[in-house]
Amino acid sequence: MFLKENILLAIAGLKSNKIRALLTMLGIIIGIGSVIAIVTIGNALTSSVSDTFSSMGANNILVNVTEREADPYRGSSGKMDDEDLISMEQLERFQARYADEIGAIAISIGSGSGKVKDGRRYANINIEGVNEGSKDINNIKMQKGRFLNAKDVSASRKAAVVSDKLVHNIFKDKTDPLGKEINIYKDDGVDSYTIVGVYKYEQNAFQGGGQTTSDQDLSTTMYIPVTVAQQTAENQNFQYFMVKSKPSVDTAVFAGTVQKYFDGLYANNEKYTCQIQNMESYLAEATSTLNTISVAVAAIAAIALLVGGIGVMNIMLVSVTERTREIGTRKALGARSIYIKMQFIVESIIICVIGGIIGVLFGIGLAAVGVNLLHATLKISIPIIIISVGFSMCIGVFFGYYPASKAAKLDPIEALRYE
Amino acid sequence: MSGKVIIDMQHINKNFYIGTPNELHIIKDMSLTVTEGAFVSIVGASGSGKSTLMNMVGVLDRPTSGDYILDGIPIAKMSDNDMSDVRNRKIGFVFQTYNLIPRSSALKNVELPMLYAGMDRKTRTKRAKELLDMVGMKDRMHHQPNELSGGQKQRVAIARALANDPAMILADEPTGALDSATGRMVMDLLHKVHKEGGKTIVLITHNRDLAAETERIVTIKDGMIVSDVSNKPQSEEKVEASCS
Numbered sequence: 001m002f003l004k005e006n007i008l009l010a011i012a013g014l015k016s017n018k019i020r021a022l023l024t025m026l027g028i029i030i031g032i033g034s035v036i037a038i039v040t041i042g043n044a045l046t047s048s049v050s051d052t053f054s055s056m057g058a059n060n061i062l063v064n065v066t067e068r069e070a071d072p073y074r075g076s077s078g079k080m081d082d083e084d085l086i087s088m089e090q091l092e093r094f095q096a097r098y099a100d101e102i103g104a105i106a107i108s109i110g111s112g113s114g115k116v117k118d119g120r121r122y123a124n125i126n127i128e129g130v131n132e133g134s135k136d137i138n139n140i141k142m143q144k145g146r147f148l149n150a151k152d153v154s155a156s157r158k159a160a161v162v163s164d165k166l167v168h169n170i171f172k173d174k175t176d177p178l179g180k181e182i183n184i185y186k187d188d189g190v191d192s193y194t195i196v197g198v199y200k201y202e203q204n205a206f207q208g209g210g211q212t213t214s215d216q217d218l219s220t221t222m223y224i225p226v227t228v229a230q231q232t233a234e235n236q237n238f239q240y241f242m243v244k245s246k247p248s249v250d251t252a253v254f255a256g257t258v259q260k261y262f263d264g265l266y267a268n269n270e271k272y273t274c275q276i277q278n279m280e281s282y283l284a285e286a287t288s289t290l291n292t293i294s295v296a297v298a299a300i301a302a303i304a305l306l307v308g309g310i311g312v313m314n315i316m317l318v319s320v321t322e323r324t325r326e327i328g329t330r331k332a333l334g335a336r337s338i339y340i341k342m343q344f345i346v347e348s349i350i351i352c353v354i355g356g357i358i359g360v361l362f363g364i365g366l367a368a369v370g371v372n373l374l375h376a377t378l379k380i381s382i383p384i385i386i387i388s389v390g391f392s393m394c395i396g397v398f399f400g401y402y403p404a405s406k407a408a409k410l411d412p413i414e415a416l417r418y419e
Numbered sequence: 420m421s422g423k424v425i426i427d428m429q430h431i432n433k434n435f436y437i438g439t440p441n442e443l444h445i446i447k448d449m450s451l452t453v454t455e456g457a458f459v460s461i462v463g464a465s466g467s468g469k470s471t472l473m474n475m476v477g478v479l480d481r482p483t484s485g486d487y488i489l490d491g492i493p494i495a496k497m498s499d500n501d502m503s504d505v506r507n508r509k510i511g512f513v514f515q516t517y518n519l520i521p522r523s524s525a526l527k528n529v530e531l532p533m534l535y536a537g538m539d540r541k542t543r544t545k546r547a548k549e550l551l552d553m554v555g556m557k558d559r560m561h562h563q564p565n566e567l568s569g570g571q572k573q574r575v576a577i578a579r580a581l582a583n584d585p586a587m588i589l590a591d592e593p594t595g596a597l598d599s600a601t602g603r604m605v606m607d608l609l610h611k612v613h614k615e616g617g618k619t620i621v622l623i624t625h626n627r628d629l630a631a632e633t634e635r636i637v638t639i640k641d642g643m644i645v646s647d648v649s650n651k652p653q654s655e656e657k658v659e660a661s662c663s
């Protein structure tokens with residue numbers, strides 16, 4: 001009913017009182033904005049979390065030595081001794097026992113951080129001792145040369161696999177880094193390694209820690225044979241390792257088998273036990289955490305929308321009172337009650353929809369900032385935007401209905417006499 | 420008294436209830452007929468019931484009792500929607516306070532009754548422009564009410580009252596808020612609408628001089644018609660014009 005006229009009229013009305021219009025829309029803007037922001041950030045995070053986990057591989061199992069229930073009398077534990085940790089021999093026995101199920105095992109020992117220096121050039125590194133299985137399990141993508149192999153490990157060769165970033169910083173992309181010797185400066189001295197391969201550095205949501213460092217100061221991982229790392233490590237044994245099951249094996253079932261095996265090994269250890277986790281369970285956990293956050297934010301948004309809707313209703317009631325004479329005049333000129341009702345409902349819808357659109361833009365802006373901080377990629381979901389604007393429209397109808405009915409029911413004579 | 424009867428009111432009463440014991444009897448057994456093309460003025464002291472009568476004549480209100488037939492249509496038992504439609508097509512209101520729709524241009528104001536009548540955009544814009552031209556407001560048609568003087572607003576209001584070519588124009592103190600010169604201009608415009616357009620006009624006024632310009636003067640006192648006289652020379656002319 002006179003839709004176009006009513007829309008133009010509503011917009012002219014809003015334009016004539018911009019501050020009031022904006023204040024009226026505020027609740028809707030905040031409500032819709034926060035929904036859009038959280039959904040967009042949530043989507044970005046979920047997809048980046050699942051990207052990260054799936055790049056790690058869904059058939060990976062993490063075996064981790066952890067403290068049993070913290071003992072309140074003895075307080076927190078001291079350091080782990082080698083006998084509490086998993087030895088190379090135990091690992092070999094485990095691997096032999098489940099040779100049919102195990103595709104690869106990745107072990108690692110952290111070997112601190114340091115700096116590679118060449119004249120005035122430098123690059124920051126974290127040193128990690130690994131074995132040949134780490135390449136697949138940690139999804140390391142080689143760019144040049146090869147990854148560390150079994151021989152490097154068994155012979156404790158001073159071989160290193162470095163990142164493309166390091167190569168860029170040290171060799172400025174001019175010289176072929178393969179076969180070059182690099183000097184590592186650590187707190188306790190200098191050591192030199194031969195580069196056997198270069199991998200492609202990838203940042204994910206869990207590394208980087210949200211800090212944006214320049215490429216020059218970025219710290220990347222340098223992989224060396226685990227046996228070399230053991231020479232300087234405090235513990236020779238491993239606190240954790242990763243197992244990749246063969247493609248034909250059901251990872252969840254195998255994770256149970258592994259749990260039993262290590263429960264057996266640690267049965268007599270009072271202080272420590274082994275915890276088995278696979279990536280699927282991680283992923284489920286991360287997703288459910290995100291969902292919880294989403295539900296909380298949705299609740300807040302719902303309250304904001306409710307308050308916003310009541311605000312719209314309030315201002316519409318004010319508007320009806322202010323325009324009582326106008327309503328009387330319209331009725332005298334032959335407007336049926338339903339025309340008056342439509343006019344005010346359309347006005348309420350316009351307020352809410354404009355509020356909703358501003359809210360969508362505001363929410364996307366907020367999400368862009370959030371997503372940027374989390375190093376994820378912004379993905380704008382068109383259905384969510386359509387739903388949001390549609391929902392704003394419903395709020396307009398719902399909260400505009402009562403004031404509009406009130407306007408429609410006005411007695412023309414009394415309305416004309418109103419001052 | 421030849422010609423079609425536009426207003427036919429018989430034994431109209433109007434009561435107002437303000438709390439149970441108090442019942443105000445404002446219009447008392449009033450009968451009034453007005454023929455097509457007449458220019459009638461209704462005069463009377465303040466509070467005598469002129470506006471109350473006008474609300475019923477204008478189908479804004481129903482009488483408490485009595486019959487009212489407007490241009491052949493019985494009004495008494497009409498639904499609100501039907502009353503709206505009758506107002507829209509049969510009556511053009513001119514108010515003392517102009518009552519133009521704020522934030523709508525003069526053109527939009529004149530178009531409004533035609534919009535409610537369901538007329539298409541082209542036709543109503545064309546007609547609204549013609550009417551504004553007739554009242555001498557064409558050059559101001561895109562101005563909003565707050566950009567117009569009182570006399571200009573009232574001219575737009577008269578154009579709006581004519582929009583759906585109604586059976587009659589009801590003007591309640593149309594010059595009441597204007598100075599005498601501007602009031603004169605508005606009055607001349609009503610005469611023009613009457614003579615050239617052949618419209619039936621009912622004018623409510625306090626001003627005896629203005630009433631004297633009309634063909635017939637109805638005087639109301641305490642809700643009753645106490646005198647109903649014709650202003651012969653003008654009315655003779657008029658009746659002839661309306662018959663042709």
Ligand SMILES: Nc1ncnc2c1ncn2[C@@H]1O[C@H](COP(=O)(O)OP(=O)(O)OP(=O)(O)O)[C@@H](O)[C@H]1O
Nearest residue numbers: 435437443445463464465466467468469470471472
């Ligand atoms: N809705 C109402 N409720 C109660 N009394 C009313 C109502 N409307 C009008 N009246 C009373 O009816 C009487 C006539 O009112 P009306 O407005 O018709 O007078 P009027 O002749 O138009 O006066 P004026 O020249 O001052 O406009 C007044 O006494 C008024 O108080």
Ligand SMILES: [Mg+2]
Nearest residue numbers: 469470471591
């Ligand atoms: Mg009056």
